[in-house]
Amino acid sequence: MKAHLITYGCQMNEYDTHLVQSQLVSFGADIVDSVDEADFVLINTCAVRGKPVDKVRSVLGDLRKQKQKRPLVVGMMGCLAQLEEGQQIARKFEVDVLLGPGSLLDIGQALESNERFWGLQFKDELHGHIPPPPAGRLQAHLTIMRGCDHHCTYCIVPTTRGPQVSRSPDDILRELDLQLAAGVQEVTLLGQNVNAYGVDGGARLAGYPSFADLLRLVGQSGVRRVKFTTSHPMNFTEDVAAAMAETPAVCEFVHLPVQSGSNRVLRRMAREYTREKYLEHIAQIRRHMPHAVLATDIIVGFPGETEEDFADTLSLYDAVGYDSAYMFIYSARPGTPSYKHFQDLPREVKTERLQRLIARQKEWSNRKNAEKVGTVQEVLLRGDAHESGFLEGHTRGNHPTVVPKAVGADGAGIVQVRIEHATPHMMYGRILGEGGQPLPELPRFTPESSALSSPLQMA
Numbered sequence: 121m122k123a124h125l126i127t128y129g130c131q132m133n134e135y136d137t138h139l140v141q142s143q144l145v146s147f148g149a150d151i152v153d154s155v156d157e158a159d160f161v162l163i164n165t166c167a168v169r170g171k172p173v174d175k176v177r178s179v180l181g182d183l184r185k186q187k188q189k190r191p192l193v194v195g196m197m198g199c200l201a202q203l204e205e206g207q208q209i210a211r212k213f214e215v216d217v218l219l220g221p222g223s224l225l226d227i228g229q230a231l232e233s234n235e236r237f238w239g240l241q242f243k244d245e246l247h248g249h250i251p252p253p254p255a256g257r258l259q260a261h262l263t264i265m266r267g268c269d270h271h272c273t274y275c276i277v278p279t280t281r282g283p284q285v286s287r288s289p290d291d292i293l294r295e296l297d298l299q300l301a302a303g304v305q306e307v308t309l310l311g312q313n314v315n316a317y318g319v320d321g322g323a324r325l326a327g328y329p330s331f332a333d334l335l336r337l338v339g340q341s342g343v344r345r346v347k348f349t350t351s352h353p354m355n356f357t358e359d360v361a362a363a364m365a366e367t368p369a370v371c372e373f374v375h376l377p378v379q380s381g382s383n384r385v386l387r388r389m390a391r392e393y394t395r396e397k398y399l400e401h402i403a404q405i406r407r408h409m410p411h412a413v414l415a416t417d418i419i420v421g422f423p424g425e426t427e428e429d430f431a432d433t434l435s436l437y438d439a440v441g442y443d444s445a446y447m448f449i450y451s452a453r454p455g456t457p458s459y460k461h462f463q464d465l466p467r468e469v470k471t472e473r474l475q476r477l478i479a480r481q482k483e484w485s486n487r488k489n490a491e492k493v494g495t496v497q498e499v500l501l502r503g504d505a506h507e508s509g510f511l512e513g514h515t516r517g518n519h520p521t522v523v524p525k526a527v528g529a530d531g532a533g534i535v536q537v538r539i540e541h542a543t544p545h546m547m548y549g550r551i552l553g554e555g556g557q558p559l560p561e562l563p564r565f566t567p568e569s570s571a572l573s574s575p576l577q578m579a
């Protein structure tokens with residue numbers, strides 16, 4: 121079998137795609153790079169907003185046309201698959217295999233079946249399943265929990281991924297060991313709300329460490345960098361900030377979604393905190409890590425959001441001074457409380473506010489990145505950048521960074537970089553040698569500058 125997988129959505133979905141893909145490989149499948157080469161196409165879907173759902177519809181439309189011309193099995197997995205909305209789409213586009221986020225290990229059974237296979241049950245065995253580490257990669261994801269116990273009124277995830285279930289520390293550390301043996305240098309611990317690790321349905325699980333202690337354990341494993349995402353502000357307790365500060369491998373990067381700066385909107389979102397409480401969390405984080413890099417998620421145009429509420433969001437943005445933000449227009453999702461009870465705002469109001477927020481975010485990212493010019497940052501280089509002669513990677517604070525290739529530096533791995541230039545989205549610098557001096561750059565041949573241009577660049 122030749123399989124091609126397409127992933128939409130978050131890092132949890134990337135992890136799940138890798139999990140299912142490695143199952144397919146263990147059954148003897150070849151993984152191919154395009155739909156045209158494949159006889160099995162599997163789409164990992166996201167249901168959090170309308171846009172990724174529309175995208176899946178359009179891809180499934182194309183695949184249905186292909187199915188009329190050649191033998192092709194089409195599958196759909198992930199969050200949308202779990203919803204009635206997704207199942208209707210699957211029926212309409214003649215999807216053969218449907219796997220909800222809890223049924224991923226049914227993939228083998230699904231492919232053996234000669235008829236349509238729909239797996240929508242949450243299966244406990246998924247938590248104990250340890251996928252092989254990603255081959256040849258320095259970064260890996262590691263799921264430490266699935267599902268979510270919060271009930272934010274806009275969010276479909278509690279419906280698609282169910283209540284929170286933490287993975288056992290043994291399974292987590294075993295998976296981490298495999299990743300380390302495979303050469304992984306940066307691991308990102310994943311969950312809908314990682315800070316609530318070990319406390320499922322409000323009850324602490326016997327034998328499970330707190331998230332702060334899990335960070336310490338993972339930090340002692342020998343991995344060079346530890347990151348984690350996502351955190352609910354209510355579960356971001358002081359011991360987590362302390363564990364971050366005292367564990368050198370844990371990066372001083374905090375992604376703490378605020379969603380809104382207005383108390384009235386936060387209440388209607390059922391976020392369980394106020395603007396003041398959120399700012400206290402930020403102050404606490406900064407007390408433990410004065411140089412923490414801060415990122416957030418913000419929803420613009422939640423039902424009933426007034427101009428005054430939105431002004432509160434802008435002022436909160438200034439009060440925190442985030443390094444970066446993911447900003448979304450509110451999307452009414454069938455099945456969520458806010459869809460049922462609240463009236464959506466006009467599209468123009470929402471997009472106009474988003475533009476203003478993006479402008480604010482750019483100013484701050486510009487300012488924050490400019491402050492880094494002249495500093496030395498630890499960069500994990502991934503390999504060649506878009507532009508030839510350059511390498512790309514990211515800092516401990518997740519800033520995308522580009523450096524010229526240098527004599528004596530490998531193309532991938534952790535290096536020290538002096539930042540020389542910054543834009544709101546990118547930092548540029550030079551790799552430093554042992555003595556803290558920039559390593560000499562490798563000569564760059566471009567078609568304009570030299571007759572020695574490599575055939576690759578000419579192609």
Ligand code: 5AD
Nearest residue numbers: 168274275377417418448449450451
């Ligand atoms: N509309 C817009 N954005 C949403 N998010 C979650 N649900 C919605 C929705 N209905 C955003 C939140 C969350 C991120 C993953 O997606 O900001 O933190």
Ligand code: SF4
Nearest residue numbers: 129130166167168199
């Ligand atoms: Fe990830 Fe949420 Fe989208 Fe599911 S709905 S893929 S959990 S972002």
